[in-house]
Amino acid sequence: MKIKHHEIEIPEENPFVNCKLEREPYAKVLTSIVNTYADGFVLAINNEWGTGKTTFVKMWQQQLKNESFQTIYFNAWENDFDSNPLVAIMSELKTLTKADNKEIFKSVVEKGAVLAKNVVPALAKSLIKKYVVDIDDISLDAIENATKGATELLEEQIKDYANKKKTIHEFRTELEKFIQKSDNNKPLVFIIDELDRCRPTYAVEILEQLKHFFSVAGIVFVLSIDKKHLASSVKGYYRSTEINTDEYLRRFIDLEYTIPIPPQKAFSNYLFEYYGFDEFFLSSGRSRFPDFREDGNALLKMAETLFTTSNATLRQQEKVFGQTRLILKSFNSDQYTFAHLMFFLVYLKTMKLEDYSKIDRNVFSLQELSDLFASLMPTNVSSYGINFIYVQALLLYFYNNNREYQNRETLYEKDNEGKFVSLINAKLENKRSTLGDCFKHINEQWNFNDGSLKYLLSRINLTEPILMQ
Structure with missing residues (x-):
């Protein structure tokens, strides 16, 4: 079982075969741009941290190699221990030396x-x-x-x-001259990754040296960056919050490209498979119980909903899935997991720790907790194939049961027409499902109606033993 997402294997013959984000078409677009402007320019691939830029540029690099491009991949963050980036960049260029261009490179080194x-x-x-x-x-x-x-x-x-x-x-x-002697009528694609993680001095010096020293025909520099963080480096370097970083970076970047957001469902399905959730949900011991058969699907639907609504980064999604898979190992095969509710709570602990802590300490009122849940759900909850109002009811019912008996509140009552009405305002209610009906249904479930949220929180906080399954 995996708890951490490892680097994706990039097969030489088909570099995008393991890409679950359907990004190969974007690599082809970038290749056509490189071919069109082969005389040299600086391209910035600008996406937030944790969105899979590094994996994408490595897959694209291999695809470029397969199409006879010369490429260099340079992780700036791993090399910023050196005071002069010129030395590091020249060292990377040295890998292109051959018998027929060795003397030219020697001349480049002398000038450098x-x-x-x-x-x-x-x-x-x-x-x-x-x-x-x-x-x-x-x-x-x-x-x-x-x-x-x-x-x-x-x-x-x-x-x-x-x-x-x-x-x-x-x-x-x-x-x-060296580049012309090294290439085959195609530009050298020099990828610089993790520039936005470097020391401000190193990051800015790389930009300055690219512009003043390395801006020559035949080299396309690709900066894989989060522009907001790189802008912070620029401000740190110049010790000024007033500097116009957009204008400053425009001096160095000729073209900016943003990788489109991947289909959420596809990535959730990939992580579900990668972390082996079905090893638990479809185990022989668990499959005997009809109540558990939809657990895996319910967890997936909750993941798709939360990550779509919040625009969580890929790295954040990986972390939530990995943590959830570990937590599942604290359940026996015959125990309720309340998979959708459990995933919601793990998501909160990862993404909104302050709110999770308030739940853990029973600080929220029931109305505040109801409003928090509703705020994280999409407007059209019915389109996600899961009864979110029932999950909300479980959360409130178990949270109420966390309290001492004398402090518990009445959650619902029967009105004059015989309908069950929630005493807590529920923004997600619709004609098909109401919070009052859900409370009534939970109350009638003899096998878990006395349960409290501590049942899940103790596992999420890893205070329950991890079982060898």
Whole structure:
């Protein structure tokens, strides 16, 4: 049984075969864009953290390789221990060297060496040593000599600036020759991932160096980013919250692409299968009980509903499914799981911990809890194939039973027409199902009507033993 979602296998011959998000068409779109603008540009794939960007770009990279593109994948976050990203990027480019382009790359390295070294601080240090030997023994002559040193320093800076400007041009010329010699009439696709997780200094320096040093024909840079987080890095680098980050990033990014949101049902089904829920729900010991036969389907419907309504990231969805699967191991095959309600509570603990804690501590009033549940459900609850009003009734009924007997409230009553009416306002009620009817139905279930929410909460809080099933 798995508790954590591992990296998806990417077969060389068919890289998208294990993609459950139906994203191969988007990779083909991007490939056509790369082919169309082969003279070089910067493409940003902008999606939030946890939406599967890394898996997508790795699958796309393999697809590009299969179509005879040269590609490089560079995880910026794993390389930001180095102070100069120029060295890291050059190291990646070195992997493209062959017998016929080795000398050209050597020339690129020579030009890059001038750009990489930090001339001014070293020069300043040597001048200080030359003119001010002992800081405590500063005389008028020392001040005069320091002034002379400052003049030398400025002259050296001017020379260094002119030299660097010339070297940048020479570096780009040699780099372009190297790329032309390395490719097969197709651009090099250089993927930079996790840039938005780097130290602000490193992230901004990569952007600046891409623009000034590596912007040459034949290289398409792909930045796999969450633009909001990268914008925070920019603000951190410049120590200003006033900077217009959209305008700033526009200097570096020529084209921005967002991977469309995957079909929720497909991904929920994939996670349900991946974590092996049917190993529990369809086990021989459990299949004997008619009451349990729809548990798996009910859990899936609740997952699809909550994740669609909340726009949870793929990573958050993986976490909720993984936690739920672990919790199921605390149930015997003959025990009620109230799968839809249990999944709702695990979702709350993962996504809305403060609300979950209030339920756990019995802080909410029944009306507040009813309103919370309704706020997380879609407007048209009937379209999801599950009776959400019944789940709401279970939540309120068991929550009420968590209280000491003398503190429990009356949940429903019979009106003058003989109908069962809830004493709690329920925003989800419809003509086919009412909260009062659901309370009445639960009250008549001898096998669980005395149950309390502690039955589920103790398992979700992992205070019940995990069974070896």
